[in-house]
Structures are given as C-alpha cells and as structure tokens.
Amino acid sequence: MIKEQVYRKCLDILNARIDKYKGELEIIKESIENNDKASSDEEGGGTTDFTSAQNKVVQYLEEANQMKDQLKQVDIFQTNEVVKIGSIIETSMGNFFLSIPLGKIELDGKMFFAISKEAPVGQLLLDKQVGDTVTFNNNNFTIKVIH
Structure with missing residues (x-):
C-alpha cells in the first residue's frame, strides 16, 4: 500500500x-x-x-x-472519493501526501510532497476528486488518482 x-x-x-x-x-x-x-x-x-x-x-x-x-493522527487506511487528510494525490504536476509539512520525499524513485492542509496547495486539493483541475502559481494540474 x-x-x-x-x-x-x-x-x-x-x-x-x-x-x-x-x-x-x-x-x-x-x-x-x-x-x-x-x-x-x-x-x-x-x-x-x-x-x-x-x-x-x-x-x-x-x-x-x-x-x-x-x-x-493521520488515518492512512481510509478510502475516499475526495481528497482528505491522509490521501495520496497523484496529479499531472506531481504527487502529494496530505498530512504534515515535511516536504519532498523520495520512495522507490518516485517523488512525493508531504504537505499540510494549511499549505496553499493543500487547501486547493482538499475535497477535490479525480478529474478536478486546480491552479497554483499559474500552473494547472489535474488530479489523476486519489489513494
């Protein structure tokens, strides 16, 4: 998982x-x-x-x-249709773990950004679902998968 x-x-x-x-x-x-x-x-x-x-x-x-x-306190065993704390979000511009503000994490050659819900990107992603597009710093990115 x-x-x-x-x-x-x-x-x-x-x-x-x-x-x-x-x-x-x-x-x-x-x-x-x-x-x-x-x-x-x-x-x-x-x-x-x-x-x-x-x-x-x-x-x-x-x-x-x-x-x-x-x-x-993060529940990683939940499954959601929308982005919640504990979600891994794969987007067209990168992968995010909505949890704590830890920054860039490499796992098996794949990059993730551990961010909090208070972070600007975290706020944009929260409650979004697969297919939604968000804009951050004039960059559009689409949510591909929510784990």
Missing part, C-alpha cells in the same frame, strides 16, 4: 530528525559543562553562545515531536 510506505518514510525522517536533535543537545550540554569547568577560575563565562544554540535545538526538537504527533 503506497500510503503506508509514504507514511512510514515520513515517520522515519521525523525519527531521524528527533535522534539528531537529541544528539546535538547532548553535545551542547557537554560543551556547557566543559566550558563551566574551564571558566570557573576565570571571570565571566562563555555559556551564552551554548545556551542560545541549546534553545534553538530544543525548539527544533519540539517542532519535530509535534509533527510526529500530528502524523500519528
């Missing part, structure tokens, strides 16, 4: 991001601890840069976890 494969690929990408951010946080924490030890004999301290980096990574980690939670 193509939807399940694309869904799993999205989940794999998010899990890899989460692991990466967790690893970065560990490195930053170690750097802060090492910096604190080194600067304990000196005036001041240089942890501001590390703290700023830590805050950014924490934010990225939270966003990735939120996207993962949103993805878990």
Whole structure:
C-alpha cells in the first residue's frame, strides 16, 4: 500500500530528525559543562553562545515531536472519493501526501510532497476528486488518482 510506505518514510525522517536533535543537545550540554569547568577560575563565562544554540535545538526538537504527533493522527487506511487528510494525490504536476509539512520525499524513485492542509496547495486539493483541475502559481494540474 503506497500510503503506508509514504507514511512510514515520513515517520522515519521525523525519527531521524528527533535522534539528531537529541544528539546535538547532548553535545551542547557537554560543551556547557566543559566550558563551566574551564571558566570557573576565570571571570565571566562563555555559556551564552551554548545556551542560545541549546534553545534553538530544543525548539527544533519540539517542532519535530509535534509533527510526529500530528502524523500519528493521520488515518492512512481510509478510502475516499475526495481528497482528505491522509490521501495520496497523484496529479499531472506531481504527487502529494496530505498530512504534515515535511516536504519532498523520495520512495522507490518516485517523488512525493508531504504537505499540510494549511499549505496553499493543500487547501486547493482538499475535497477535490479525480478529474478536478486546480491552479497554483499559474500552473494547472489535474488530479489523476486519489489513494
């Protein structure tokens, strides 16, 4: 089932991001601890840069976890006559997975764009059916298949 494969690929990408951010946080924490030890004999301290980096990574980690939670809410086992969240939409201009804003995903040489319903293209595709045409950025594309 193509939807399940694309869904799993999205989940794999998010899990890899989460692991990466967790690893970065560990490195930053170690750097802060090492910096604190080194600067304990000196005036001041240089942890501001590390703290700023830590805050950014924490934010990225939270966003990735939120996207993962949103993805878990997507029902990929539904079948629809119209485009809904969880649909794979094959069009004359590309393939879309209406789910979360993850971007371009390659699966077995085929490209998909994981988009949210809030994305401009997502809004245009929502509730459309096979044969409908939508226009985005002066490009017309027709829905060929809805999975």
